[in-house]
Amino acid sequence: EKTKHKDGSSEKHKDKHKDRDKEKRKEEKSKSSGDVKIKKEKENGFSSPPRIKDEPDEDGYYTSPKEDSKPLKRPREEDDEDYKPKKIKTEDIKKSKKRKQEEEEDNKSKKTKSKDKRAPEGDNKKKKQKKEEEQKWKWWEEERYPEGIKWKFLEHKGPVFAPPYEPLPENVKFYYDGKVMKLSPKAEEVATFFAKMLDHEYTTKDIFRKNFFKDWRKEMTSEEKSTITNLSKCDFTQMSQYFKAQSEARKQMSKEEKQKIKEENERLLKEYGFCIMDNHKERIANFKIEPPGLFRGRGNHPKMGMLKRRIMPEDIIINCSKDSKVPPPPPGHKWKEVRHDNKVTWLVSWTENIQGSIKYIMLNPSSRIKGEKDWQKYETARRLKKCVDKIRNQYREDWKSKEMKVRQRAVALYFIDKLALRAGNEKEEGETADTVGCCSLRVEHINLHPELDGQEYMVEFDFLGKDSIRYYNKVPVEKRVFKNLQLFMENKQPEDDLFDRLNTSILNKHLQDLMEGLTAKVFRTYNASITLQQQLKELTTPDDNIPAKILSYNRANRAVAILCNHQRAPPKTFEKSMMNLQTKIDAKKDQLADARRELKIWLHKKKAVQRIEEQLMKLEVQATDREENKQIALGTSKLNYLDPRISVAWCKKWGIPVEKIYNKTQREKFAWAIDMAEDDYEF
DNA sequence: ATGGACACTTAGCAGAGATGGA
DNA sequence: TCCATCTCTGCTAAGTGTCCAT
Numbered sequence: 226e227k228t229k230h231k232d233g234s235s236e237k238h239k240d241k242h243k244d245r246d247k248e249k250r251k252e253e254k255s256k257s258s259g260d261v262k263i264k265k266e267k268e269n270g271f272s273s274p275p276r277i278k279d280e281p282d283e284d285g286y287y288t289s290p291k292e293d294s295k296p297l298k299r300p301r302e303e304d305d306e307d308y309k310p311k312k313i314k315t316e317d318i319k320k321s322k323k324r325k326q327e328e329e330e331d332n333k334s335k336k337t338k339s340k341d342k343r344a345p346e347g348d349n350k351k352k353k354q355k356k357e358e359e360q361k362w363k364w365w366e367e368e369r370y371p372e373g374i375k376w377k378f379l380e381h382k383g384p385v386f387a388p389p390y391e392p393l394p395e396n397v398k399f400y401y402d403g404k405v406m407k408l409s410p411k412a413e414e415v416a417t418f419f420a421k422m423l424d425h426e427y428t429t430k431d432i433f434r435k436n437f438f439k440d441w442r443k444e445m446t447s448e449e450k451s452t453i454t455n456l457s458k459c460d461f462t463q464m465s466q467y468f469k470a471q472s473e474a475r476k477q478m479s480k481e482e483k484q485k486i487k488e489e490n491e492r493l494l495k496e497y498g499f500c501i502m503d504n505h506k507e508r509i510a511n512f513k514i515e516p517p518g519l520f521r522g523r524g525n526h527p528k529m530g531m532l533k534r535r536i537m538p539e540d541i542i543i544n545c546s547k548d549s550k551v552p553p554p555p556p557g558h559k560w561k562e563v564r565h566d567n568k569v570t571w572l573v574s575w576t577e578n579i580q581g582s583i584k585y586i587m588l589n590p591s592s593r594i595k596g597e598k599d600w601q602k603y604e605t606a607r608r609l610k611k612c613v614d615k616i617r618n619q620y621r622e623d624w625k626s627k628e629m630k631v632r633q634r635a636v637a638l639y640f641i642d643k644l645a646l647r648a649g650n651e652k653e654e655g656e657t658a659d660t661v662g663c664c665s666l667r668v669e670h671i672n673l674h675p676e677l678d679g680q681e682y683m684v685e686f687d688f689l690g691k692d693s694i695r696y697y698n699k700v701p702v703e704k705r706v707f708k709n710l711q712l713f714m715e716n717k718q719p720e721d722d723l724f725d726r727l728n729t730s731i732l733n734k735h736l737q738d739l740m741e742g743l744t745a746k747v748f749r750t751y752n753a754s755i756t757l758q759q760q761l762k763e764l765t766t767p768d769d770n771i772p773a774k775i776l777s778y779n780r781a782n783r784a785v786a787i788l789c790n791h792q793r794a795p796p797k798t799f800e801k802s803m804m805n806l807q808t809k810i811d812a813k814k815d816q817l818a819d820a821r822r823e824l825k826i827w828l829h830k831k832k833a834v835q836r837i838e839e840q841l842m843k844l845e846v847q848a849t850d851r852e853e854n855k856q857i858a859l860g861t862s863k864l865n866y867l868d869p870r871i872s873v874a875w876c877k878k879w880g881i882p883v884e885k886i887y888n889k890t891q892r893e894k895f896a897w898a899i900d901m902a903e904d905d906y907e908f
Numbered sequence: 909a910t911g912g913a914c915a916c917t918t919a920g921c922a923g924a925g926a927t928g929g930a
Numbered sequence: 931t932c933c934a935t936c937t938c939t940g941c942t943a944a945g946t947g948t949c950c951a952t
Contacts, residue, residue, distance in 0.1 A: 515942065523920080523943065569915065583914065584942085598916085647918095648946060657944075691945055692919055730909090733947070746917085746946060791919080805935085809929095858920070860938095865918055888938065910952085918945065926937075 362505055364593035365600065365897040375570050375594060379545045381500035381509070383552030384573045384586055385493060387516035387535065390414045397467045400460035401453055411444045415532060418519045420464035427521060433530035437519055440532035500572060500588070501549075508589035509572065514541075520579045524658035524693020528579055540575045570594050580656060591893035600897055603868040605742045606750040607908060613751065616739050617642065624705040630726040634735060636709050637663050637724050641745050644700065645752050645788050647691060648729045648745035660689045663745070664729050669719035673710055682707040696790050753785045753866035758908045760784045761875050770839075775885055776846045778875065782859045785867060791858040799855060806848050813841045864891070869898035874906035 370376075392413060398405050399416060408416060419428065419437055427433045438456045445453065453459065478486075497512045517535040520528055538558035545551060547565045554560050561575075573586035588594050609616075620642075623635030640646050641663050649662020661670060670688035677683035677699065684707070686698045702710075713723055729745065736743040760781035765774060820834045863872075869887075873895070876883045883892065883899060892899060 511941075513941090520943090526943095571915075574915095580943095582944095585915075587916080595917095602917090650946065652945095660944085662945080692943075694920085729946075730948095744947065801935095861919060890939070912949105912951090914947105914949085916946085916948105919943080920941105921943105922939105922941085924937100924939075927935085929934090930932090 362593075363897075363900060364505075364596065365901065369597065373568055376502050376567050377546070378503050378549065379500065379567070379572065380549035381545060381552060381572050382497045383543060383554070384541065385497050385513045386538070386555065387514055393417065393464065393467065398463050400463075402455075402458040403460075406452070409446045409449060412441065412446065412449050414517075415441045415444045416459075416461065417464055417468070418517070418532070420461035421468050422519060422521075423461055423465045427529060430529065432527060433519075433521075436528060436530035437532070440530075444532070502588070502592070502594070505593065507592040507594075510587055510589045512586060514575075515577075515584070522658060524660065524689060526658045527655055528657075531579055534578045536575050542574045544569065544572055544574070589893075590890075591896065596894070596897050599894075602747075602750060603754065603870070603908075605747055606754055606868065609740060609743060609747050609751045610755065610908070612740055613642075619739070621703075621705075624703075624709055630731075632709050633713060633724040633727045634732055636706055636713070637727055637732060638736075638745075639702075639706060641748050642752070644686075644698065645749045645790075646696075647749070648732065650729045658689070658693050660691060660693055662690060662729075664724055664727055664732060666723040667719065668714050668717045668721050668723055671710065671723065673707065673714070675707075684710065690790065694790065749789060750866050750868075753789055753862055754868040754871060754908050756785050756788055757781050757862075757867045758871050761871065765875070765879065767879075770842075771881060771885070772843045772846045774879055774881055776850050778872070778881075778886060779850050779859065780853070782863060782867070783853060783857050785862045786857045786859050789862055789866060791861045803848070803851065806844065806851065810841065810844050810848060813837065813844055817841055863887075864894070868908050869895035870902035870906045871908050873898050873902040874904050877902070877904035 390410065392410055399408055399413070400406065419441070422428050434456055442450055442453070498509050499506050500509055501507075514536045515533070518533050520526075520531045520533045522529055538554040539561055541554075541560050542562045542564060543552060543560050544564050544566055546567065551563055571585035571587050574583050576582070577584050590596070590599070616638075620635040620638045623631050624639075626632050626635065641648070647662035649665035651665055652660075661667065666688065670686060672685040672687070674683040674685060675681065677685070680701045682702050682704055684700055684702050686696055686700070688696055690696045710723075713725075717723075717725075733744045736745065736747075761778065764777040764780055766777070769777065817834070817837045820837055872886050873883060875881070876886055887895060887899075
């Protein structure tokens, strides 16, 4: 079967590729550039997964949101039998029944017993305790709603709008073509957006300037429009200096002033930062509406510089329950709409003007609604673990298929699995930066080398992925994959799709047939979590002290970040900070030498020596960690890909305080995992 | 199939706030 | 105590994936 070309595809991309990415820094970042050494015996758990206990898990495996039986009317009961032994199921029901009872008792006690208990202690204390109890709500021990229903009661105060524009003082002038010009308030506001960005490189970019100028002119009066015809003749320097002075002044503010601002923020948070969802007060993630400004996408974005308009109450859709107190719009304004849709999780939405997409106000990751979903995500990944071998065998078979479509699907899936590539939905051209994922890879993004660096069948990837982060990697592949790639590339232009018979919806449909709930992104979650678990096993040395163990943890985390290509710009002061640390190490070494010398004289100084030795070790570990982490971002995988129960179990097993691994916010997000995972948890 | 609307997760970065050493 | 540095948080862009109409 011959590869078919998409109509006109060879023309399609030419233009936009010409001036692609002058984004130096991002270009320079590449997978290979972080010369980090990790133990890497396997690609990513691709070969044999670690041995696991054969007995059923006790830790929620079978009682996950998705898996849990009773109250949920699940669509495909029979399917579960494949991966869930009957025995377990009954056990599960028993367990959950028991749990339910406990809950009920618990609830009763909350209402009655707790009151009684606290009655003698006075009002203040009572309130405080109640609050604490609320915070400790274990939603993961409660029954869940039937699929589709997200809540029964929802009440909130609506969004906080961006502060109104404050005109510039009279003495801050704008010049056009050398002459002072007083701008109308609207034009002035948009001008200040540009002035604030003057130091940024992108105000020098053609597209940015063009887009900005076009949108700015829309805000001008007709006189302004006829005068201001050339952006290069605009002089924003006074404005720019004024804002710099302002931010300087903000830094110099007295303690009292700062305190006042802090209190005001806290008040705002207290009033608008929470909602009531089904009897519980939950934190809202982003209750503030995005302020107007100039859009700066990431990478080489065709819309950079466009005006992001001010959102008004008239743009806002409020979602809450019928029986709740609907938040009032600001005086003199109306909401666009108030609806009562409990099939969705958002409280507020509006349409943004750059891409025309919808933005939402939703709950914090610590909330029940987000947590359940997160938990469920990891359970799906764990189900994949059980059938991944079968799936791998299947796609290897499919490499030989007679159908081109099947072969492409199989090779793409191999990449997604082996390299943790993203799915790669198609994107509307000209609307966004030119980035790709697996299914949208083009011929120009890979290079085939029958032999490279002494290895056979090498594929060299070089493309911009999400956020225009460069993915650069050279990987040996199996001969069959290599031959298939050659076939897919035959008679194609560089701009043509590599997988021209494939897209994400075809792929996901296929995955759905292999396992319920399986989509391309599940492979990323699965491979990330399994890699962490494996690396932790390999890297943790039982006799190490805590800092050394944490270094091991970070290395395991780093292995995942590298797999997922989570990069960051090396911190601006990286070299310096590294040097400082080295200086400290040297000083500590001197100190140690001194102390040792003294030790000879005063043996009782032993303690001091030990302490210093420990400090030195800590510093050296810190240096290693920092060096290895130069351009790796650990946060993303920690927050989104790694089953938190793996980390919690590791902490419990080795006596590491969980605070060393997760900060406060993270502990809130992963409260469910911290509560339920034991030291023997297996992903 | 294709495309658009929609909902929700994942992502890096800037600036605020916390920390710790001189 | 001050300042430099490090860590965390907020922000919002940019993905994924589903559903529905055509």
